Amino acid sequence: NAGVMQNPRHLVRRRGQEARLRCSPMKGHSHVYWYRQLPEEGLKFMVYLQKENIIDESGMPKERFSAEFPKEGPSILRIQQVVRGDSAAYFCASLEQETQYFGPGTRLLVL
Amino acid sequence: GQQLNQSPQSMFIQEGEDVSMNCTSSSIFNTWLWYKQDPGEGPVLLIALYKAGELTSNGRLTAQFGITRKDSFLNISASIPSDVGIYFCAGLDYKLSFGAGTTVTVRA
Numbered sequence: 001n002a003g004v005m006q007n008p009r010h011l012v013r014r015r016g017q018e019a020r021l022r023c024s025p026m027k028g029h030s031h032v033y034w035y036r037q038l039p040e041e042g043l044k045f046m047v048y049l050q051k052e053n054i055i056d057e058s059g060m061p062k063e064r065f066s067a068e069f070p071k072e073g074p075s076i077l078r079i080q081q082v083v084r085g086d087s088a089a090y091f092c093a094s095l096e097q098e099t100q101y102f103g104p105g106t107r108l109l110v111l
Numbered sequence: 112g113q114q115l116n117q118s119p120q121s122m123f124i125q126e127g128e129d130v131s132m133n134c135t136s137s138s139i140f141n142t143w144l145w146y147k148q149d150p151g152e153g154p155v156l157l158i159a160l161y162k163a164g165e166l167t168s169n170g171r172l173t174a175q176f177g178i179t180r181k182d183s184f185l186n187i188s189a190s191i192p193s194d195v196g197i198y199f200c201a202g203l204d205y206k207l208s209f210g211a212g213t214t215v216t217v218r219a
Contacts, residue, residue: 004153033206042117042199042209043154056206091153093207098142098161100207102153 004103023092117210133184140202143183
């Protein structure tokens with residue numbers, strides 16, 4: 001995974017709870033991409049962030065989902081009031097030389 | 112993102128056989144990438160293609176970037192059991208658009 005870190009690897013939440021997913025890109029990188037993968041499907045783009053800025057959030061649901069990448073610390077994908085349909089694998093990626101490298105993902109299960 | 116059409120959806124092959132899969136898009140991409148994903152893991156980059164017409168190899172893997180920049184194929188020669196997994200094509204225009212994947216199962 002070329003140094004992209006994500007945690008937790010697995011997260012279980014009950015409906016209505018909040019989920020926080022963390023991503024640290026490759027060392028020295030200030031751009032992060034988040035993708036969601038539903039079972040048996042390819043990855044779908046959610047949001048592209050630079051440090052302290054959201055560049056493109058066109059793939060992010062309008063409600064309950066938010067993302068940030070503060071000056072210090074990892075990028076956070078936050079899902080409020082989770083529903084069963086939020087169950088998926090969430091991946092972040094770093095960009096290097098016109099190529100994106102992925103972290104191991106967080107598998108969210110909503111009960 | 113754009114929708115990429117990847118085929119076949121799945122394939123069962125005998126060990127030692129060659130594998131071929133392809134991707135098409137209605138849009139032009141300047142970069143095509145092929146990834147492999149094992150269960151419970153993130154996608155791992157196999158091959159990156161940056162120029163139309165480019166043919167690139169990585170061990171037993173060979174991929175080509177179509178001349179129209181709207182398609183690409185991936186070949187795996189002499190398949191082995193560890194080739195099992197899901198293969199994804201992706202087009203890059205600062206964000207990635209993925210195909211739905213090709214699931215490869217190898218019979219020993």
